[in-house]
Amino acid sequence: MxxxxxxxxxxxxxxxxxxxxxxxxxxxxxxxxxxxxxxxxxxxxxxxxxxxxxxxxxxxxxxxxxxxxxxxxxxxxxxxxxxxxxxxxxxxxxxxxxxxxxxxxxxxxxxxxxxxxxxxxxxxxxxxxxxxxxxxxxxxxxxxxxxxxxxxxxxxxxxxxxxxxxxxxxxxxxxxxxxxxxxxxxxxxxxxxxxxxxxxxxxxxxxxxxxxxxxxxxxxxxxxxxxxxxxxxxxxxAQDESVPFAFPVQWVEKFSASADTSRGRRVFWGRVASGHIEPGQRISVLPSNQHATVAQVLSHTREPKAVHAGHSAGIVLDRELDVSRGDWLLAPDAFEPVREITATVAWLDDEPLVAGRVYWALQGHRWVKAKVARIIDRVNITTLDAEPTDKLEANAIGDVVLSLQQPLAVLPFTQSRTLGSLILVDTASHRTSAAVLVRPAATKA
The missing domain is CATH 3.40.50.300 (P-loop containing nucleotide triphosphate hydrolases)
Incomplete structure (x- = not known):
């Protein structure tokens, strides 16, 4: 590897x-x-x-x-x-x-x-x-x-x-x-x-x-x-300014106390993961694929202004959509959500990673089930060679293929630190099992 x-x-x-x-x-x-x-x-x-x-x-x-x-x-x-x-x-x-x-x-x-x-x-x-x-x-x-x-x-x-x-x-x-x-x-x-x-x-x-x-x-x-x-x-x-706009919704303010700025509509709060957001931009919602136009953008101090990657924002849309915590607001047509990803994982659990196991995958604030479809290889820490394996022991680093129950918008980790990273969580013990770094789709056969 x-x-x-x-x-x-x-x-x-x-x-x-x-x-x-x-x-x-x-x-x-x-x-x-x-x-x-x-x-x-x-x-x-x-x-x-x-x-x-x-x-x-x-x-x-x-x-x-x-x-x-x-x-x-x-x-x-x-x-x-x-x-x-x-x-x-x-x-x-x-x-x-x-x-x-x-x-x-x-x-x-x-x-x-x-x-x-x-x-x-x-x-x-x-x-x-x-x-x-x-x-x-x-x-x-x-x-x-x-x-x-x-x-x-x-x-x-x-x-x-x-x-x-x-x-x-x-x-x-x-x-x-x-x-x-x-x-x-x-x-x-x-x-x-x-x-x-x-x-x-x-x-x-x-x-x-x-x-x-x-x-x-x-x-x-x-x-x-x-x-x-x-x-x-x-x-x-630097923040991911060169990457199209992406925003994980962390909290929905149902009826803003600052009705003069939100005009009574819901405000979607979170931290801008990439790009920037300003009034007039078109957005799409993952997973519903609904579309809307941004009517208002609020800073963390509720000041109306454009907000860039790495900063908190409140986003008001021009119409009411079904948006909840865990959803993503994205630049339209900029991402192609996928159900299978190839990734490098740093395995952190005491129980080995084996093919067929199912975990919770967390990206932003969105949880989806992820099945380990295949383990490709592991890194030999001493020689740095890629070695074929059927499992990853604690603290091992290796490449795997994950099948997702629902699609996620991802980019290679080398391109975006936020959109290219997930964590795997054990469904029974709720322990963090792995750090997942998305690889380019063409990297592995």
Whole structure:
């Protein structure tokens, strides 16, 4: 299976727009993700003195406790759920998510990555056999940890705009420069094989703060910007403005309190998924295929104005139609609803995915039954090869064919992050079973 490269249509806004950067830290267990976030919060002076006093252990500050808020996390010393923190510098605002490293909690990492603009993948230099040179006359292949590979692939599949490798704990290694050189080479080889574009590879010490918020000159042979300086320059992901209008209805206001703007008609509220909406536009309704003209568009503050992708809107039509939560308002003739899709799935359930199983599929706010018609292949995390299989185990990535009980308007995920993504939910346990990324129809036979 080929890992799809994001389409050029997925353009970005530069940091100069002033938009906050949403990024996550991910990677394997105990690579220092929570400690890195704690260091960023402390060095950006976001943490108060009383908060620092509350994360003391044995007379030393445990930075990881600034994000590990659950009692189970503090007891076990691991990250279980995604913890979001907010901080800012003189140049930018940030929303940062601490994703868990354990395979058991991969679903939480996927949730965080699905809305991120950037990902910092941590690599623990002390866990890798970087010092090995030759063995039996051949150069030893330096293997990365499985979760490093898996999280990087998932971020790439989920169209995270910028991926940064941060090689951590180099302060614990005598020859930091040689270690950084060889680990960087291994990361570059992996990224090239997977088709992942890497924004940068930075040597850091999250514990000591080296190259995190400020530069540590001439350390590990690195002369580039610190991690925070790099994050200040990364772009945010642009909304799907180039894609035709699509709008998932989240709530129907039956009789608006602002009758002067809605003229007593129902208002359909939600977030514009793609394109834009303004009065006078024609729309069609999925699944009823009814048509109408937009009479009024309200912003989230009920101000009459055009609304673009990524922003909330209230839409008033020129006539009453049967529209409910879960329906989609679409640009007429711009989409061809389908009942069968080929998709890449990140399987998150403990029970394996097998052909013939039926799940709930959720797109926007619309639920439909989805049957697994066929499992095409799975990705070997180590070799990146596509391997034929009849099932997908927990945390596997593979391609499948889904048959839908009712049609959905979809686009390839490389073209639209919203219209190209679904989730599968177990019909009995109601657990989220998979993240589904729609592939182009012609990709698979």
């Amino acid at each position: 080929t890992i799809a490269t994001p389409s050029p249509a997925s353009t970005a806004l530069h940091a100069e727009t002033g938009a906050a950067l949403r990024f996550i830290t991910c990677g394997s267990v105990d690579d220092g993700k929570s400690t890195l976030i704690g260091r960023l919060l402390v060095d950006s002076k976001t943490v108060l003195q009383d908060q620092l006093a509350g994360v003391q252990r044995g007379g030393e500050t445990d930075l990881a406790l600034l994000t590990d808020g659950l009692s189970a996390e503090r007891e076990q010393g691991i990250t279980i759920d995604v913890a979001y923190r907010y901080f800012s510098t003189a140049h930018r605002k940030f929303v940062i998510g601490d994703a868990p490293g354990h395979e058991q909690y991969t679903r939480n990492m996927v949730t965080a990555a699905s809305s991120a603009d950037a990902a910092v993948v941590l690599v623990d230099a002390t866990k890798l056999a970087w010092a090995a040179e030759v063995g039996d006359g051949e150069v030893v292949r330096r293997e990365l940890l499985p979760q490093t590979r898996r999280h990087t692939l998932l971020c790439h599949l989920l169209r995270v705009q910028s991926i940064v490798f941060a090689v951590n704990k180099l302060d614990a290694i005598d020859d930091a420069e040689l270690a950084f050189e060889r680990i960087s080479e291994a990361l570059a080889n992996f990224a090239e094989a997977a088709g992942v574009q890497v924004a940068a590879t930075v040597p850091i010490s999250a514990l000591k703060g080296w190259n995190v918020a400020s530069r540590h000159p001439d350390w590990a042979g690195y002369k580039g910007p610190s991690l925070l300086e790099l994050l200040e320059q990364l772009p945010v992901t």
